[in-house]
Amino acid sequence: MPPKTYIAAIREALGEEMGHDERVLLIGEDVRLGVFAGTRGLHREFGPGRVINTPISELAVAGMGVGAAVTGLRPVVDLMFGTFLYLAMDQIANQAGCMRYMFGGQAKVPIVFMAQNGGGLGAGPHHSQPMHPLFMNMPLIKVVAPSNPYDAKGLLKAAVRDDDPVVFLSQLSLGGQRADVPDEEYTIPIGVGDLKRAGADVTVCSAGLTVHRALEAASSLAEDGIDAEVIDLRTLKPWDEAMVLESVAKTGRFVAVDESYPTCGAASEWAATVAEKAFGDLRGPVQRVSNRPVPIPFSPVLESQTIPAAADVVDAVRRTMARG
Amino acid sequence: MPPKTYIAAIREALGEEMGHDERVLLIGEDVRLGVFAGTRGLHREFGPGRVINTPISELAVAGMGVGAAVTGLRPVVDLMFGTFLYLAMDQIANQAGCMRYMFGGQAKVPIVFMAQNGGGLGAGPHHSQPMHPLFMNMPLIKVVAPSNPYDAKGLLKAAVRDDDPVVFLSQLSLGGQRADVPDEEYTIPIGVGDLKRAGADVTVCSAGLTVHRALEAASSLAEDGIDAEVIDLRTLKPWDEAMVLESVAKTGRFVAVDESYPTCGAASEWAATVAEKAFGDLRGPVQRVSNRPVPIPFSPVLESQTIPAAADVVDAVRRTMARG
Amino acid sequence: MTIAAKEAIGAAAVLRIYRCCLRIRRFEEKVAQLFKKGLLPGFVHLYIGEEAVAAGVGAALRADDHIVSTHRGHGHVIAKGGDLNRMMAELFGKATGYCKGKGGSMHIADFSIGVLGACGIVGGGIPIALGAALSSATRGTDQVAATFFGDGAANEGSFHESLNLASVMSLPVLFVCENNHYGEFTPAAEAMNVADVADRAAGYGIPGVVVDGTDPLAVHLAAADAVQRGRRGEGPTLIEAKTHRGDHAEGEKAFLAGQPYRDEQELERAAAGDPIEKLTADIAALGLFEADVLEEIDREAVAAVEEAVEFAQNSPDPGPEALMEDRWASG
């Protein structure tokens, strides 16, 4: 079994779920040809009734998905780039994100909103903004952000089977990644983190692209005798608090690394939770490593400076090790 | 000078700024009659060329505001309820929030987006969701959230004079508040907090409605000999980190109180920052008091349980005092 | 519309429509009273004056068809066969309400009868109907979905995107525009430069029909046509029902502090266009029922509303455990 790409893993997940369950539909702009989100080929396999190629109308497309979900289908709505979700936000936040609760439990909203999140493409601000903190803030939306092909497949399959709205954020910057991805059936439970590297001195928590930066940083820290534990949360909401708190109980130090804007970002949430619930364990200040607070610039030279690099993680670890 | 209501203060601010500067326009649905955001009467005073009553088209209305701002006007766009901003999000986040930076500094975007934020109205989820964390996460958007009539007027005037996009969030739940509001010219600088109550034992940080809950809590804590310092941030972004850190340096304890959803909420940001930058000062764990993670329910009985109450603040203070 | 055209409707449907109009009217009158007494929290938008639309469309739908409603939605729920007790209880925010008190007036839903919910976001419900229609198309049934919205909502992006999307997908959707000439306090004539919202249908390649929205039987005929098109797989229809409402929301007079916003002509037209009077006249002209039948229907409606109020008032508030329930369908 040759290693598969991140995108191929997504395609496999969709294909398998559509194969299993005829209620699963794929809806979006250019899902027929498959622009990049791994929808390619599914149209041939499942036909235009299951792979619905739509006009450029994010709001109505998302809303149609919501209506389909509450009437018994399990739509996967591909909105292409995260930033385009701004146009569909009412349907995601006010409708999908409220219907079950505000109708007193009558509605079941099994819908997946897919999009490419974050930068690294040299595509400029309108195709690169990290969106996950916005969805994390919505109380009844789940958010997943796989960092590798294996997780992408397993999490997407779990998302499709989930009975609640899930925002599935993939990253084009991970598109080239290859890994062993079983052809056999598996899912990865939503809400469960993955301990990527055990370590004794500091807990580094991340998700998506920056997991790789964190692992890089851990390798380089190891050379200096600092033993970092690296957690890939995989699910951003609900996130695996227990795994993180357990790790911090052991290491006593915490660094949150995330590709989003700093204020009210994912790293803020992780750091606040650790400071709140593991204060007694902490031997140094929690540290955050986030994007620089600028719309991801086009120039690759600038862009690479906005997104957390391994060196930023190393610096943050050193800052928290220096104290206490 | 009789005390003025929060809404009257907003109206005064708009009237004064429109009077000073003919580039200031007011744009929105039913701004002519003034549904509640304090626009009432301005149409008579300034006419339909300055007070522009629009169709129900949040996205285009916001976008028209952006276009007006970059071509020399200073529009105030009233979008009524915070939740309606989801429909205008592309223009706020992708356009207003990116134009200056992504055009290399060519654009100046002096625009104010006004809306009523949060719950307390018995109006159900679609009119009550707290929106500020979403805007706080956007790197080049300022966010203000006054807790009282005096600040409402001073901050709104400052927002109108600001050369960058500002989201001005008022709260209908504060609409009944009355306070002395000078007729004379004054502004409140964006980014500067207000120490509402000095105290030695714990720093309680908040903004908007929950400032009042924090103050209530402080009074009741005082009866038990706990002396809380209460900070009203007034501006949510950029927020007055220095004031908070200075306070924590003195008190050694920190409680963040905010009417938003817990994950990636404003309280997360404040707590994370304190834990990161004032770790050495902390004698107990930072604590957050946020909404319960549910779309604000309609039933006033339930609604009042979702939004932080004074008792929740008291509990949080006790939790952090109990430790260390 | 001539009375002859209405003859085809048949006594049963006419009776259903009449009953529906009366139930809506009596329900809403009672809600107005309750609101005035301060018994109902939040915002309340009544359907009085617009009964013809919901009743006419509702009688053209089957039990398994879906509807999506609006902030002004009580009438839609009643027309789809909703339970007055549970609706009234919801308006009171009670645990026995349709949404267990979590939704309120602007969020009534009854999935068991195909009411996919009212919506506090103007235009927010429009695309949701497409999804319901897509579901039936996917399952191969001939169910249709109707979505109600106002003249104001017709200026929202969701209207445009949804009509276009439904058209290219040929989805069985009835877009029912309740043109009551105002969006809150702004006249439709100021908010759009065309006389008829229905004119917009041409831009999507679908039929656009204007109908007298104060005439229940006329609305019904238009809706029945559109439903048939939908069931035959011929795609969506835009029906614009010209109608009139009372106040935008209860309590608006105090709230507006006397600022007027409706012109005299509109007020006169509204007064002249009572759908129940029109329907009563039609029933007489068609020679269908005697006055006592109609009176009995009215008495039933009044009694049902009284019972609903009693049910609601005797119901408990949601308990504290309710707060965190109904969040997730999955674990």
Next chain:
Amino acid sequence: MTIAAKEAIGAAAVLRIYRCCLRIRRFEEKVAQLFKKGLLPGFVHLYIGEEAVAAGVGAALRADDHIVSTHRGHGHVIAKGGDLNRMMAELFGKATGYCKGKGGSMHIADFSIGVLGACGIVGGGIPIALGAALSSATRGTDQVAATFFGDGAANEGSFHESLNLASVMSLPVLFVCENNHYGEFTPAAEAMNVADVADRAAGYGIPGVVVDGTDPLAVHLAAADAVQRGRRGEGPTLIEAKTHRGDHAEGEKAFLAGQPYRDEQELERAAAGDPIEKLTADIAALGLFEADVLEEIDREAVAAVEEAVEFAQNSPDPGPEALMEDRWASG
């Protein structure tokens, strides 16, 4: 359109349009080469085949008019008088670029000549033009604002809301729809059920005009009319220019791995509809300029593009200090 109708245009304007078409064509051809060589980061969408639209509209605008552009925006900037050096430098992400390298191909802006920016969000630029028009109306000038967008964008909510809003406010806006028959890889015929986007204008009570978007002078005449309406305070116009593009984005063939999406007829029509050939023929028919004048213009265009490449390649990348600059206009 007959040649007689084009006589009114006048030699100066025709020359301007010709020069503009050539500059766009030569610029874009060079960009294609540079992209193939891997010298340009990000996504690049070329304007080849659509030159008539930008050039025709551009020549109808004054220096102080505003335009809002799209992801396929190089041609619009050139038509408004943009600087090739700074645009090319921006495509390279250089510090000397229009946006100091922060925007790239999809975000070129030149506020000094009224180009309020290209936009990577389909339909995102449409309402911004209303604001520019509102500014001029407020200041009492007769400036107009033109916003370009594709057939695909005409299905976005922003299109609908903006046309309606501009109509009721009677704003001097030219809505210029570049209908190249595809939105990415989806045919317009599948994305809407009407032949002409211009048909939608009626739903907003504004004029909708279809024009041959491969005919620079025809576009110019339509644009000039619309501009005059705007300057006279008669409100917006929707102009739909039927045109053809090459690939959606550079590199798409590799990317699509051979999946076809354009039908033969469209490819033939595209090949037949070269705007520069059409304009050259018109110029000959009008007897305006000799071939050597046109050749000289082409040589100038080629030279200007060469210079732009040199400028860009010799320019520095943005330094690290640039990262945190250009964030706030206020303190």
